[in-house]
Each structure stands twice: as C-alpha cells, then as structure tokens.
Amino acid sequence: MANFKKKQAGSKQEVPTSAMPDVVFMLLFFFMVTTVLREVTLKVKLDLTQASNIEKIEQKRLVSYIYMGPERLPGNQIGEDKVQIDDAIVEDLGAIRNLMYDKLIEEPRLIVSLRVDQNSEFGLLTDVQKELQQAGTFRINYSTKREAD
Amino acid sequence: MLKKKKREGAEINGSSMADIAFLLLIFFLVTTTINVDTGIGMVLPPPLDPEQEPPPIRERNLMKILVNSQGLVLMDEEPVPITEVRDKLIEFISNPENDEELAISPDAAIVSLKTQRETPYSIYIDMLDEVMGAYKDLRDAASRSNYGVPYDALADDSPQQDQIRDMYPKKISIAEPDS
Numbered sequence: 001m002a003n004f005k006k007k008q009a010g011s012k013q014e015v016p017t018s019a020m021p022d023v024v025f026m027l028l029f030f031f032m033v034t035t036v037l038r039e040v041t042l043k044v045k046l047d048l049t050q051a052s053n054i055e056k057i058e059q060k061r062l063v064s065y066i067y068m069g070p071e072r073l074p075g076n077q078i079g080e081d082k083v084q085i086d087d088a089i090v091e092d093l094g095a096i097r098n099l100m101y102d103k104l105i106e107e108p109r110l111i112v113s114l115r116v117d118q119n120s121e122f123g124l125l126t127d128v129q130k131e132l133q134q135a136g137t138f139r140i141n142y143s144t145k146r147e148a149d
Numbered sequence: 150m151l152k153k154k155k156r157e158g159a160e161i162n163g164s165s166m167a168d169i170a171f172l173l174l175i176f177f178l179v180t181t182t183i184n185v186d187t188g189i190g191m192v193l194p195p196p197l198d199p200e201q202e203p204p205p206i207r208e209r210n211l212m213k214i215l216v217n218s219q220g221l222v223l224m225d226e227e228p229v230p231i232t233e234v235r236d237k238l239i240e241f242i243s244n245p246e247n248d249e250e251l252a253i254s255p256d257a258a259i260v261s262l263k264t265q266r267e268t269p270y271s272i273y274i275d276m277l278d279e280v281m282g283a284y285k286d287l288r289d290a291a292s293r294s295n296y297g298v299p300y301d302a303l304a305d306d307s308p309q310q311d312q313i314r315d316m317y318p319k320k321i322s323i324a325e326p327d328s
Contacts, residue, residue: 051278
C-alpha cells in the first residue's frame with residue numbers, strides 16, 4: 001500500500017539562532033532607555049517611613065525631589081537636619097522658593113516629591129512647604145515605602 | 150608565475166555580535182532600577198492672603214486632629230487611640246445617623262491635621278495614612294455598591310471615578326504648628 005516514509009528521527013533539529021542578536025539588541029535598547037544612570041548623591045541620611053495607602057507616580061519625568069534629613073558629616077557623623085535639592089544642601093530655606101519656581105517654569109505639571117527621613121521633625125517640613133506654596137508648586141508627594149502587611 | 154590571489158569580499162565577522170550585545174544587556178539589567186516612586190499625594194493650598202479672611206466653616210463640618218510629638222491624638226478635643234482614628238473618621242465623614250455633631254454631608258467634611266514642630270515625620274505620615282485610609286474605605290464602599298468593583302478598578306478619569314471622587318472629596322487641611 002502507500003509507502004509512508006518514516007520521518008527520520010535522527011535528523012538534527014536546530015533552533016535558528018540568526019535572529020538572536022536582534023532579540024538581544026531589542027532588550028538592550030529597552031533597558032538603555034529605561035535606565036536612569038545618574039542618581040543624586042545623597043548628602044543627607046534618608047530612611048523613608050512606611051505607609052499603606054499610597055499611590056504610584058507613573059510620570060517620572062514630572063517629578064522633582066527634595067530630600068530632608070540629618071546631614072552626613074565626614075567620619076560617619078550625623079549633623080543637623082538639612083534640606084537637599086539636586087546635588088547641594090540648601091542652607092537658606094528662602095532660596096527654595098526661587099529654585100522651585102524655576103523648575104515649575106520648565107515643567108508646569110511638576111510634582112515635588114518630598115523624601116524625608118522618618119526621624120526628622122515636622123517643623124522643617126512645614127517651613128519647606130511654605131516655600132513651596134510661595135513658589136506655586138502645589139502638587140506634592142510624601143515619598144514612603146509600602147508597608148508590609 | 151605569481152598567481153594573484155582572488156580577493157574575497159571583505160566581511161566583518163559578526164558571530165561575536167550577540168556576545169557583545171549580551172554583555173551590554175547584562176550591564177544595563179544590573180544597573181536598571183525600575184522602582185516607581187510611591188507615596189502619599191497631596192495638593193498644597195495657595196498661599197494665604199493676609200488681608201483676606203479665611204472662608205467660614207461650620208464647626209460640625211470640621212474634624213480637628215491634633216497630634217503631639219509623642220504620637221498622642223486628640224480628635225475634636227477627645228483623646229483617641231491611633232488604632233481607632235480611621236473608624237472615627239469614617240463615622241464623621243459619612244455620618245450614617247445624621248448626628249448633629251458630625252459632618253452634614255461627606256463632601257462638606259473637612260479634616261484638619263495639626264501637629265507640633267517637634268513631631269517626628271513618621272508619626273505625621275502615620276496620621277495622614279489613617280486619613281487617606283478612611284477616604285479609601287469610603288470610596289471603595291461607594292464604588293462597590295454603585296458599580297460592584299473597588300475604586301481602584303475604575304478607569305482613570307472615567308465618569309464613574311469622577312462621581313465617586315465628588316461624593317467623597319479629600320478635603321484635608323494641614324495646619325501650621327504653633328511655634
């Protein structure tokens with residue numbers, strides 16, 4: 001009858017690997033685009049507090065950070081509570097107004113993320129918030145970690 | 150006779166391309182941080198005009214929460230343990246039995262949070278978290294009864310979400326501490 005030829009089981013089955021570099025390059029580009037290489041060097045000690053009713057900020061480009069916490073001094077010492085914006089510690093709190101106003105002009109939908117050490121006092125925060133009100137940057141976000149249930 | 154060698158088409162050996170790409174890929178994989186910033190979102194009020202009087206607020210619509218630097222809580226002059234703050238707030242905002250002392254309607258309710266300058270930030274955030282939690286519970290309950298899904302499951306900026314948000318607007322006032 002019909003002569004079925006048995007498929008050769010012994011023939012070598014190979015996965016084509018010619019597209020591998022393309023796949024890898026695609027992944028590479030994805031990670032290159034999403035990577036934020038340069039993080040700010042923190043000059044203040046930062047230990048975020050935890051909260052459970054939190055939301056995510058999806059648009060990372062809109063976010064500008066203000067760090068608050070005890071200053072790191074040479075020799076593992078810890079100093080007074082200080083405010084850091086970008087790479088520098090702001091000694092004069094009145095300067096925050098102009099700094100943040102300039103950022104708001106650049107990005108009108110600015111969100112200010114306040115990253116505050118959990119042991120720092122509320123007084124400093126309220127001073128900074130007053131400056132933010134003067135600058136007109138009303139959208140803020142208290143950065144916290146997710147509370148483990 | 151010197152026979153001229155036939156030139157072959159010059160080719161770059163591309164077999165190591167994948168290896169190079171892999172190396173770069175691993176580098177970016179390791180350095181990438183895809184952690185999204187999470188936190189409690191707030192909107193600050195515009196700065197107060199000193200000549201302008203603050204708008205009048207009826208006493209029953211205002212819930213004053215005072216927190217001292219030890220984390221002790223006063224709600225409308227009554228000491229309350231921090232674990233009961235959320236339930237009290239939900240009762241105040243929704244006011245199921247139309248109590249004369251509690252808010253007239255959820256959208257009129259205002260929560261005022263006041264702390265001392267010495268209060269640690271973590272205590273302040275804990276309190277704010279409780280207030281946010283109370284609103285989240287209320288919005289979830291309203292969303293479930295109206296649409297059968299929790300508030301988070303509603304599409305962003307959909308009319309349903311807007312309606313729930315208008316039912317329970319977050320009116321939170323962060324008072325300045327007395328110095």
